[in-house]
Amino acid sequence: MGAFLLLLLLHHLLLPLPRAAGGAAVCGRCPGPLRNGSVVARFCASRPGTESDGRCCRERGARPERLLGLDLSNCSLRSLPPGLAEATAAIVLDLTENPLAPFPDGSFLGFTQLQRLAVPPALGCPGGSSAWEEVTTRGSSRLCQGQRNPCNGxxxxxxxxxxxxxxxxxxxxxxxxxxxxxxxxxxxxxEGTFPAPLFCGVLGAVTLALALLLWGTQRRKAKAS
CATH class of the missing domain: 2.10.25 (Laminin)
Structure with missing residues (x-):
């Protein structure tokens, strides 16, 4: 019985945490479909092989599913949603008509594919105007287009x-x-190859030690009760 409990504990410790598939959580952050006239809706309509999924625009038939556009306009957002990191593959992102505070540094870390970002006119483009090929302000939005490669120039x-x-x-x-x-x-x-076997061995030993410690603690509690 003790061995079975130990194996079960190890299984839970080593089991990877579940992740939202293809940005499912952030696509449902705001109710309804893509808003007519948003930069995401226009992009999705003009690009062949795409399909709408809530507030997202995806590449049809891709495995794993690739999120191409995300429309979070008019969502009453005061800050960027925690699940925004699920959309790092997005090409187009709309954040207009939200009472957003200025973006903290690094808010768009990993968004290397982003080419169009619409934000409220009171906010600047992340990274500054120099991080984009073109910045235009019209009506209720500021459009940041053509992300530049900061390693060039x-x-x-x-x-x-x-x-x-x-x-x-x-x-x-x-x-x-x-x-x-x-x-x-x-x-x-x-210089040289990364010592993967040594790293995995140390990680496995630490995991096993923690499992034994937890198992022993729970066993003592069971006996005491």
Missing amino acids: SGELAWLCPENAACVPDGPGLVQCLCDGPFHGYKCLR
Whole structure:
């Protein structure tokens, strides 16, 4: 019986946490379908092979499903929703007609495919105007178009990467540094392959130790009761 409980505990510890498939949670953040006239609705109508899913526009038949557009306009949002990270593959995003506060730094981390972002006119484009090819303000929206590669041009951000790393875009005005092979580790100073077997062994030992500790604690509680 004790061995069975231990195996069951290990199973729950090692089981990956469930994730919303293809941005399902953020697509239902606001009621109703795509709003007529929104930049997302126009994009979805003009691009072949797309289909609407609530407030989202998806690539039809893609596996895994790819979220191309997200319409969160007129949703009474005061801040960006927690599930926005599910939409990092989006090409178009509409946030107009919301009483949004200024975006914190890094709010659009990972949105490397984003090419059209509509925001309330009181807000600036994330990353600043220099992070976009074109910024236009008309009526109740500011449209940020054509995300620029911050690693190109003057190289103001690229120089932040260490010697053995390459600058890679990571969202509007954001970059990350990826180590060039065979370098890895802190500031890409270590050379050679990453010690995956050692890492997995240590991780497995720690997990097993935690499982035994929890099992022993629960067993003592059961005996005491």
